[in-house]
Amino acid sequence: MANEVKIVPLMPEVSTESAKPQNLRKHPRIIESIIQAFLFICGAISIFTTIGIIVYLGEEALGFFTSSEVSLFEFFTGTVWQPQIGNFGILPLLNATLMTTGIAMLVALPLGMCVAIYLSEYASPKMRSFLKPILEVIAGIPTVVLGFFALYTMTPLLRALIGKEIVQVYNTASAGLVMGILILPLISSMTEDALSAVPRSLREGAYGLGATRLEVATQVVVPAALSGITAAIILGFSRAVGEAMIVAIAAGAGPNLTWNPFRPAETMTGHIVRISGGDLSYDSIDYNSLFAIALMLFLITLLLNLVSQRIIKRFREVYE
Numbered sequence: 491m492a493n494e495v496k497i498v499p500l501m502p503e504v505s506t507e508s509a510k511p512q513n514l515r516k517h518p519r520i521i522e523s524i525i526q527a528f529l530f531i532c533g534a535i536s537i538f539t540t541i542g543i544i545v546y547l548g549e550e551a552l553g554f555f556t557s558s559e560v561s562l563f564e565f566f567t568g569t570v571w572q573p574q575i576g577n578f579g580i581l582p583l584l585n586a587t588l589m590t591t592g593i594a595m596l597v598a599l600p601l602g603m604c605v606a607i608y609l610s611e612y613a614s615p616k617m618r619s620f621l622k623p624i625l626e627v628i629a630g631i632p633t634v635v636l637g638f639f640a641l642y643t644m645t646p647l648l649r650a651l652i653g654k655e656i657v658q659v660y661n662t663a664s665a666g667l668v669m670g671i672l673i674l675p676l677i678s679s680m681t682e683d684a685l686s687a688v689p690r691s692l693r694e695g696a697y698g699l700g701a702t703r704l705e706v707a708t709q710v711v712v713p714a715a716l717s718g719i720t721a722a723i724i725l726g727f728s729r730a731v732g733e734a735m736i737v738a739i740a741a742g743a744g745p746n747l748t749w750n751p752f753r754p755a756e757t758m759t760g761h762i763v764r765i766s767g768g769d770l771s772y773d774s775i776d777y778n779s780l781f782a783i784a785l786m787l788f789l790i791t792l793l794l795n796l797v798s799q800r801i802i803k804r805f806r807e808v809y810e
Contacts, residue, residue: 544788551785554778565782571745571761573779580786582745586755590666590737591730593751597670598726602677603719609678610685611707622679629675637739640668645740652752660742660754668740669730677726684718685711717802724798728791734759758783 554560560578568579605625609618644664649657657663688711696706712719742754743764756764762780771777 547781547785547788550778550781554775554782557775557778559775569747573776578779580758580783582747583756583758583761583783584786585747585749586662586737586741586745587731587757587759589749589751589755590662590669590741590757591727593663593666594669594673594730595723595727597667598674598677598730599723601670602674602681602722602726605674605678606681606685607707607712609682611703611711622682625675625678628671629679631672633672633733633735634739636668636672637665637736640664640736640740644668648752657752658742658754660740661752662737662741662755662757663751665737665739665741666751669733669736672733672736673726673729676729677722680722680725681715681719684715684722687718688714717804720801721798724794724801728794731790731794732759732787734763738763758787 555562555565559576565578565580567581568577569581570577570579571582605621609621613621641660641664644667645657645659645661648661648664685707692710692714693706696710701710737757738760741760742756743760744754744756745761746753746755748755762783765776765780
């Protein structure tokens with residue numbers, strides 16, 4: 491038939507080259523391997539450095555605790571710290587450390603929360619970009635400068651307001667107040683990041699129900715960011731516990747077990763700074779006592795970090 495149409499199926503032509511089996515093996519990339527090895531070495535160095543510090547600290551502290559002059563019970567319960575005469579009670583140093591840290595947190599926590607809520611919920615983008623660098627500048631001030639600020643500015647101010655008979659020249663109150671200024675940027679910045687991470691949908695839902703901006707901030711956003719806020723608080727507490735220069739300059743020298751914040755008292759870090767600057771013979775009881783105090787500081791910060799991780803896991807909210 492002349493009008494017969496022949497239908498030919500359209501099949502793709504398979505070339506002989508594409509029919510060959512493909513090599514699916516991973517091709518080596520020299521640059522990527524070098525970068526991966528470099529990053530691994532950096533991580534390993536940081537880990538082994540930390541382990542080395544812990545081992546050295548524990549070894550030196552062990553020389554203190556195994557000494558015949560030291561009683562472990564007296565170390566944790568004694569009220570006098572005078573290694574020169576054989577008194578090794580850590581309570582005066584621990585009490586001063588916790589007292590200055592507590593005063594610092596009383597300053598930094600409410601102010602930091604207020605600043606974070608303002609930056610997250612109230613401030614315009616232009617105001618936020620202006621205020622955050624200022625907070626970072628405060629965090630960058632050398633602590634030795636803040637120590638002299640506490641001694642020559644905060645202490646005279648307290649003596650003028652409360653009375654020279656009550657406030658001593660060296661006192662834990664002025665040191666704690668300035669330490670609060672030091673950790674204020676840390677707490678406010680981390681808290682603001684936690685608040686900003688809360689999804690916008692939660693805020694919009696609360697506004698849709700008629701809530702005010704303050705109600706949204708305090709009853710919706712803050713509870714939703716509780717894990718991040720808690721981590722910021724504990725990190726600020728750890729930072730205050732480990733601060734040395736402010737307390738060494740303004741809090742006073744000499745262990746003194748007192749609950750009066752207007753009297754001088756020496757913290758653990760301040761004692762380490764003062765004693766390590768003197769003439770100490772290697773492997774003496776005074777020398778090893780510094781490592782025992784440093785080990786206590788390490789254990790306190792380690793405990794705070796463990797508590798922080800547990801709280802974060804307990805109250806962490808995951809949003810999709």
